[in-house]
Amino acid sequence: MTTLSARKKAAIIDAAIDLFQKNGFQGTSMDAIAQLAQVSKRTVYNHFPSKQALFEHIAHTVWQTANQASKACFKLEEDLEPQLMALALQELALVGDESFLRLSRVLMAEFIHEPAMAQAILERFSQEESSLTQWMQQAKLHERLNIADAEQAGALFYSLIKAQAFWPQIMFGQATIPTSQHQTFARQVCTMFLAVYGKTEAL
């Protein structure tokens, strides 16, 4: 059995995510968090020195979650499409995860007001994407794709996924894409991507 202290801490974090998402950072009071977590306010402050610290702890969690995912590795011997499919499905699994979305929503809301923070995260994101960028670079070098700018190609690939599977969910609370449709969806993404960067395979 987990210790009482640990359970309380988890409850605080959970309550904070809930309220930050509903009301934003500014709109959430420590009293409200304590109440929802069924914990005295003093306990909240025992675990986190300030509201800001609590928020940053949550932000860090999102960050780690996002970084678990995504490893791209170019395989010369394999066909391109199955490789792209795998990458798309990987990203879909991440953005299709309710808890990841929930956390992302909390962060995105604050990003709009914090260009500096957003910029910092963006750079990390592009590090994550750099694994894809390298993949694109390889595909270019081996003349398997019609790529001029590998970074741009990678960005397009992910944005095709996010266009339908991330942004509408974040902003308008649209339902996530059911797992049963991931295959179809990923194929559509690959089709569109290859329409731009694919070598003409006719003949």
Added chain:
Amino acid sequence: MTTLSARKKAAIIDAAIDLFQKNGFQGTSMDAIAQLAQVSKRTVYNHFPSKQALFEHIAHTVWQTANQASKACFKLEEDLEPQLMALALQELALVGDESFLRLSRVLMAEFIHEPAMAQAILERFSQEESSLTQWMQQAKLHERLNIADAEQAGALFYSLIKAQAFWPQIMFGQATIPTSQHQTFARQVCTMFLAVYGKTEAL
């Protein structure tokens, strides 16, 4: 020369947009707005009965701006691609406009926390998009495109544009796409869209 009162009002609105964007609705005080607008707080309240009213005035402005744009009308006699290009360029012009982005950012930040408000706006947006949906419907009826669901096709079309030209700008402060690249960008969007919904034109 505009009246003093009108100038003051404009200054208030401008300051409000600025601060709402930077700090959000909750994070912006009427005192701060008054100060930035170089106006006494009482004057702010003379023009707008409450902070909420001021916000809604701004929201209404965004709404009108967005609705100026976008009229789709299917033309049987014309080729599809130029028509799609025109639609893409039209949308690009809207989301590429700095002042529209600035206003959108203010709204989007609040949307994340207000699913009800977001839903309401989404419905309006889809009304706007319904003009595109009808276009898609026509294209389907005349068997010019391989469309099963016209609404879905319309949504995809706009989301392809927003994925690169709207969301990154809103969330991460990324630079808008320069007008000089609108043509290229629109063509890419059309290519991708037609890869999914186009009739095979080979032979």
Added chain:
DNA sequence: TTAAAACTACACTTTGCAGTTTACTTTTAA
């Protein structure tokens, strides 16, 4: 079993902000 660590309720200080009131000055329009 016992001392330290963690929890609790609750009162408290400080600060910031929405919105009002007041007493006075400037702008406008007839």
Added chain:
DNA sequence: TTAAAAGTAAACTGCAAAGTGTAGTTTTAA
């Protein structure tokens, strides 16, 4: 030119929320 419409500074009310202090209770781990 003059009255009313609109602007001004500054003090004020009332409230909500960040964070602290205290005194007492429960949990934990040795």
